[in-house]
Amino acid sequence: xxxxxxxxxNPQLNKNGQLQHLLTTxxxxxxxxxxxxDTAESFVGVTERDVKKVPLLRGKSIFNLFFEPSTxxxxxxxxxAKRLSADVVNLNIxxxxxxxxxxxxDTVDNLSAMHxxxxxxxxxxxxxxxxxxxxxxxxxxxxxAGDGRHAHPTQALLDVFTIRRxxxxxxxxxxxxxxxxxxxxVARSQIHAxxxxxxxxxxxxxxxxxxxxxxxxxxxxxYHDMTQGLKDVDVLMMLRLQNERMLSARLPxxxxxxxxxxxxxxxxxxxxxxxxxxxxxPMNRGVEIDxxxxxxxxxxxxxxxxxGIAVRMAVMSILAGS
Amino acid sequence: MQLPDAEHLLTNLTERVRHDIGPNTAxxxxxxxxxxxxxxxxxxxxxxxxxxxxxxxxxxxxFGQIGLHPQIRPSDVPFKVEGSHIVLVDDVLYTGRTIRAAxxxxxxxxRPASVRLAALIDRGGRELPMVAQYxxxxxxxxxxxxxxxxxxxxxxxxLSLYDKxxxxx
Amino acid sequence: xxxIIGNGRVIDPENRIDRIMDVFIAEGKIVALGAPPHGxxxxxxxxxxxxxxxxxxxxxxxxxxxxxxxxxxxLESEMAAAVAGGVTSLACSPxxxxxxxxxxxxxxxxxxxxxxxxxxxxxxxxxxxxxxxEWLTEMAELRDAGCVAFGHSDMPLPNTRVMMQxxxxxxxxxxxxxxxPQDVNLADGGVAHDGEVATRLGLPxxxxxxxxxxxxxxxxxxxxxxxxxxxxxISSAEGVAMVGAARRQGLPITCDVAVNHTHLxxxxxxxxxxxxxxxxxxxxxxxxxALRSGLLHGTIDAICSxxxxxxxxxxLLPFAEAEAGATGLExxxxxxxxxxGEMKVPLIAALGKITSEPARILGVxxxxxxxxxxxxxxxxxxxxxxxxxxxVLKSQGKNTPFLGMELKGRVKYTLVAGNxxxxx
Numbered sequence: 001x002x003x004x005x006x007x008x009x010n011p012q013l014n015k016n017g018q019l020q021h022l023l024t025t026x027x028x029x030x031x032x033x034x035x036x037x038d039t040a041e042s043f044v045g046v047t048e049r050d051v052k053k054v055p056l057l058r059g060k061s062i063f064n065l066f067f068e069p070s071t072x073x074x075x076x077x078x079x080x081a082k083r084l085s086a087d088v089v090n091l092n093i094x095x096x097x098x099x100x101x102x103x104x105x106d107t108v109d110n111l112s113a114m115h116x117x118x119x120x121x122x123x124x125x126x127x128x129x130x131x132x133x134x135x136x137x138x139x140x141x142x143x144x145a146g147d148g149r150h151a152h153p154t155q156a157l158l159d160v161f162t163i164r165r166x167x168x169x170x171x172x173x174x175x176x177x178x179x180x181x182x183x184x185x186v187a188r189s190q191i192h193a194x195x196x197x198x199x200x201x202x203x204x205x206x207x208x209x210x211x212x213x214x215x216x217x218x219x220x221x222x223y224h225d226m227t228q229g230l231k232d233v234d235v236l237m238m239l240r241l242q243n244e245r246m247l248s249a250r251l252p253x254x255x256x257x258x259x260x261x262x263x264x265x266x267x268x269x270x271x272x273x274x275x276x277x278x279x280x281x282p283m284n285r286g287v288e289i290d291x292x293x294x295x296x297x298x299x300x301x302x303x304x305x306x307x308g309i310a311v312r313m314a315v316m317s318i319l320a321g322s
Numbered sequence: 323m324q325l326p327d328a329e330h331l332l333t334n335l336t337e338r339v340r341h342d343i344g345p346n347t348a349x350x351x352x353x354x355x356x357x358x359x360x361x362x363x364x365x366x367x368x369x370x371x372x373x374x375x376x377x378x379x380x381x382x383x384x385f386g387q388i389g390l391h392p393q394i395r396p397s398d399v400p401f402k403v404e405g406s407h408i409v410l411v412d413d414v415l416y417t418g419r420t421i422r423a424a425x426x427x428x429x430x431x432x433r434p435a436s437v438r439l440a441a442l443i444d445r446g447g448r449e450l451p452m453v454a455q456y457x458x459x460x461x462x463x464x465x466x467x468x469x470x471x472x473x474x475x476x477x478x479x480x481l482s483l484y485d486k487x488x489x490x491x
Numbered sequence: 492x493x494x495i496i497g498n499g500r501v502i503d504p505e506n507r508i509d510r511i512m513d514v515f516i517a518e519g520k521i522v523a524l525g526a527p528p529h530g531x532x533x534x535x536x537x538x539x540x541x542x543x544x545x546x547x548x549x550x551x552x553x554x555x556x557x558x559x560x561x562x563x564x565x566l567e568s569e570m571a572a573a574v575a576g577g578v579t580s581l582a583c584s585p586x587x588x589x590x591x592x593x594x595x596x597x598x599x600x601x602x603x604x605x606x607x608x609x610x611x612x613x614x615x616x617x618x619x620x621x622x623x624x625e626w627l628t629e630m631a632e633l634r635d636a637g638c639v640a641f642g643h644s645d646m647p648l649p650n651t652r653v654m655m656q657x658x659x660x661x662x663x664x665x666x667x668x669x670x671x672p673q674d675v676n677l678a679d680g681g682v683a684h685d686g687e688v689a690t691r692l693g694l695p696x697x698x699x700x701x702x703x704x705x706x707x708x709x710x711x712x713x714x715x716x717x718x719x720x721x722x723x724x725i726s727s728a729e730g731v732a733m734v735g736a737a738r739r740q741g742l743p744i745t746c747d748v749a750v751n752h753t754h755l756x757x758x759x760x761x762x763x764x765x766x767x768x769x770x771x772x773x774x775x776x777x778x779x780x781a782l783r784s785g786l787l788h789g790t791i792d793a794i795c796s797x798x799x800x801x802x803x804x805x806x807l808l809p810f811a812e813a814e815a816g817a818t819g820l821e822x823x824x825x826x827x828x829x830x831x832g833e834m835k836v837p838l839i840a841a842l843g844k845i846t847s848e849p850a851r852i853l854g855v856x857x858x859x860x861x862x863x864x865x866x867x868x869x870x871x872x873x874x875x876x877x878x879x880x881x882x883v884l885k886s887q888g889k890n891t892p893f894l895g896m897e898l899k900g901r902v903k904y905t906l907v908a909g910n911x912x913x914x915x
Contacts, residue, residue: 150693321390
């Protein structure tokens with residue numbers, strides 16, 4: 001038996017096919033992704049003006065609901081919301097309030113009673129944003145700001161936005177995602193966004209302990225070796241390596257990892273001459289990326305941060321208007 | 323109903339605007355029809371300041387009802403707004419709401435010395451106190467119709483009348 | 492009370508009977524089939540025309556949540572669910588709070604269950620104290636108190652020396668050891684099958700080798716110790732193949748599968764449906780198909796409900812945090828019929844998987860309709876459709892992947908020891 005319904009009913013779209021929630025890049029039609037990117041393009045102009053603010057979401061309340069701490073991501077959502085003139089409430093819900101017996105949905109129910117229009121949710125468990133979206137009244141919008149290992153759609157969208165800024169056409173690109181694919185919500189969302197936008201070759205490069213089973217079913221080519229994997233690549237997307245990976249016996253040391261999978265100028269030279277380097281931050285210099293590359297002329301890591309605001313403004317305004 | 327020739331009206335409009343051109347005058351077209359007109363005006367009037375364009379989607383007052391426009395183009399104001407004399411250009415002046423949005427957006431770029439308005443057609447029906455200083459023609463259009471400017475592949479401008487389906491200005 | 496069950500299609504897999512006839516019951520026993528005993532005067536006649544009359548179902552795994560976990564379900568609610576599902580005998584696992592590792596607790600449970608006069612409850616004793624995997628329990632004492640076998644529920648038993656000695660000790664007395672094959676380290680932290688869906692959803696995964704590595708240990712130790720081993724909830728194609736090979740070598744191994752796993756796969760998780768968070772995890776479509784045919788070919792002896800009522804709050808959580816398990820007592824029959832229908836298995840063979848076969852594994856006098864046998868019967872309408880809805884289920888647990896679906900086969904009467912304990 002298969003619950004055909006659960007697969008075909010995209011929980012992110014309303015009955016008119018508009019974006020109701022942004023939970024994952026998986027299953028979103030290319031026109032919706034492109035609409036987000038195009039709208040973000042307009043917001044880039046806004047963020048470059050003297051007055052970096054538009055009145056679009058005046059009177060709307062956006063709650064940043066962070067069950068997992070992340071000052072950086074929370075700040076970018078906060079700035080995006082404020083530049084849309086929304087009211088922003090930041091809640092860092094530590095594990096403690098959950099241990100008091102209040103469940104995730106209790107917390108969300110209480111907050112939605114305060115007339116929230118949108119929740120930006122980060123949680124350590126895969127599927128948390130889906131759970132909240134399923135539970136919410138339909139007029140409340142959910143943005144997934146990272147759930148477990150599952151998805152981080154706004155990061156992936158800002159990555160493809162950055163790629164589009166530097167490389168004109170997705171349909172002749174070779175992109176390599178390097179690092180801990182197994183635990184990475186960023187990688188999963190990047191893969192779906194890139195393949196949906198027509199990138200013909202997405203590669204993942206990692207040791208076998210950092211790759212999930214059947215990852216090739218997501219439409220990627222698997223490499224274990226940087227020399228082969230980086231050959232003729234247009235875009236390198238580096239992933240952050242968490243230190244826990246050593247404790248869980250997936251890697252012997254950061255030194256060995258850097259030697260074989262860290263991005264240095266020498267390895268970068270294997271890619272195309274005009275290849276660009278992305279990293280979702282925060283970087284571990286000397287672990288997954290060498291400073292010379294991170295600060296080098298092929299790095300677009302800082303522009304990523306700038307574009308991240310515009311992309312999040314686009315997502316928020318498209319959701320609020322649906 | 324008989325619609326006037328847009329190219330002819332544009333010629334009239336160009337002459338009216340020409341009288342008031344100074345060294346600090348800048349043209350800003352409102353997407354989409356207003357930009358086509360502004361491009362032609364800018365070319366005809368040989369202005370020194372570069373052309374500006376506005377997409378007022380982020381400033382519309384009907385976002386709550388109809389959401390974000392499905393296709394937004396970036397606004398681009400490539401000159402210093404502070405102290406400049408700006409002529410806003412739109413194709414059809416109707417309720418005045420687009421102009422309200424455009425003025426708001428313009429002020430987020432800086433404080434202009436003055437703002438005037440040029441419209442190819444004034445079809446009446448104002449809901450806000452807006453007046454165009456330069457008008458190609460005044461036209462009485464039934465309220466259930468939508469008047470739109472179109473551009474052919476060769477770049478020729480023309481006017482068309484449609485049954486109103488969604489908010490039009 | 493004397494009862495005639497008239498005109499039903501009597502199916503008794505144990506005795507290979509499948510024909511329309513009457514069943515006569517007196518003093519809690521089946522006294523005759525076909526022709527009435529001399530001078531039989533019925534107090535009650537059940538018209539079973541177009542219905543199937545079969546032995547009451549025997550379920551190898553139902554958690555009644557007593558003692559200790561009454562907020563999830565109570566003995567009353569779950570015993571009512573059992574008879575509503577046609578289940579007249581059930582084995583309950585020792586993972587209660589406290590664990591069933593002392594004779595007093597087992598006697599109390601048996602006593603409480605007996606007083607409800609519903610299904611027979613057969614406790615599985617804990618193999619180690621507190622299910623901690625360190626000390627053996629007093630198995631012989633527990634047997635005297637009513638335990639029919641010894642197992643470890645879903646708790647890890649990582650110490651292979653303890654496992655081996657538990658088998659040796661149990662086999663000293665001829666007790667069977669029930670084990671769910673899962674290597675605790677390989678499964679650590681996992682919540683879903685290590686396959687495409689876990690990869691897509693970013694769920695911590697449990698590889699098939701966590702089952703096969705453990706199976707290999709159990710099979711080798713069973714050979715070494717000669718212990719009777721019952722393998723609980725086999726979940727993978729490779730696992731089925733290993734069990735088949737071990738049985739061909741003549742090892743005294745039996746095996747069951749949870750009914751959900753004969754229908755569902757990882758794909759049914761969809762977008763994090765926590766009702767599909769089960770233990771063992773729903774595996775790939777190929778695994779599911781191997782389970783379905785393993786049953787057909789007899790490598791897998793029995794189907795159980797693996798009934799695990801979970802309170803709603805414990806399911807309204809992100810997938811990994813949601814408590815595993817599904818309510819199942821009331822779905823065992825229709826889902827077994829669904830398997831039979833889809834696999835074109837004759838009804839008599841399908842019913843064997845939930846009556847005579849599990850009774851044989853339990854080693855109790857149940858699951859057959861012989862004259863003189865206890866009058867535990869299930870009478871069901873094989874053609875009636877019903878929708879699985881919270882309000883319809885007697886179990887306190889409403890959690891099942893089949894919620895909202897239409898199933899065929901509805902229990903009309905359940906008799907335990909000659910008493911009508913359920914009328915639907």
